[in-house]
Amino acid sequence: MVNNEHPKLLSLNRVVSLVDRYRNRLFGRAPQPSPELWHLSFIECLARVVKPNLYVELGVHRCELFNRIIPYAQQLIGVDIDAQARHFLAKSDKVKFINSTTDEFAAALRAKPMSIDMLFIDADHSKEAVLKDFWNYFPFVSHHGLILMHDTHPKSIEFAQPGRYCCDAYKAVEELSINTDKFEMMTIPVHPGLTLCRKRTAQLSWLDNKY
């Protein structure tokens, strides 16, 4: 005991330290994020570095990722076929929710184009849908803008079956990797997998005369 410590303060300190010691038994463990959701902090970190003017997420679900990007983007658009997703969106003047299919929003962009600096493709994970989203949105991605694709490296073939959450999105990446004149692409091979793509024709953005 510290000599000049008041006895009542001491007992309060003991209570605090006892609660701290037995916290897990008293309240249960703090919920740990699922290891499969590592993309949330990864993409958040990427957005913190890139600071996109416009971030577009195809398939926001419960906005777990989308809301985490808000501090780092000037403007954000979330697209989801499920109207319920709207209710999970954090309140911000910067965000817009589009309740439609990704095909419908791509058609709207053709009528009124926008320049997307960071695009996350995470809606329908079938090979055909991922390829369609990629090429539908590619013209609207800014020069040296980023395209991310989720669930592209399932840990086993079971996860790549139709109806499982990765589906065969990885096959879209296999196909896209054949000709990478217009972009570069790499996949982080940790389940469920994340593919990073940069739209480019030259390595240095400021020497890229193709645009």
Ligand SMILES: C[S@@+](CC[C@H](N)C(=O)[O-])C[C@H]1O[C@@H](n2cnc3c(N)ncnc32)[C@H](O)[C@@H]1O
């Ligand atoms: C895997 S969840 C998205 C998770 C979210 N990106 C995240 O990281 O937190 C997929 C979402 O895509 C939506 N979706 C599936 N197919 C779609 C389509 N064709 N057009 C728009 N949204 C679609 C589903 O409703 C679902 O909410």
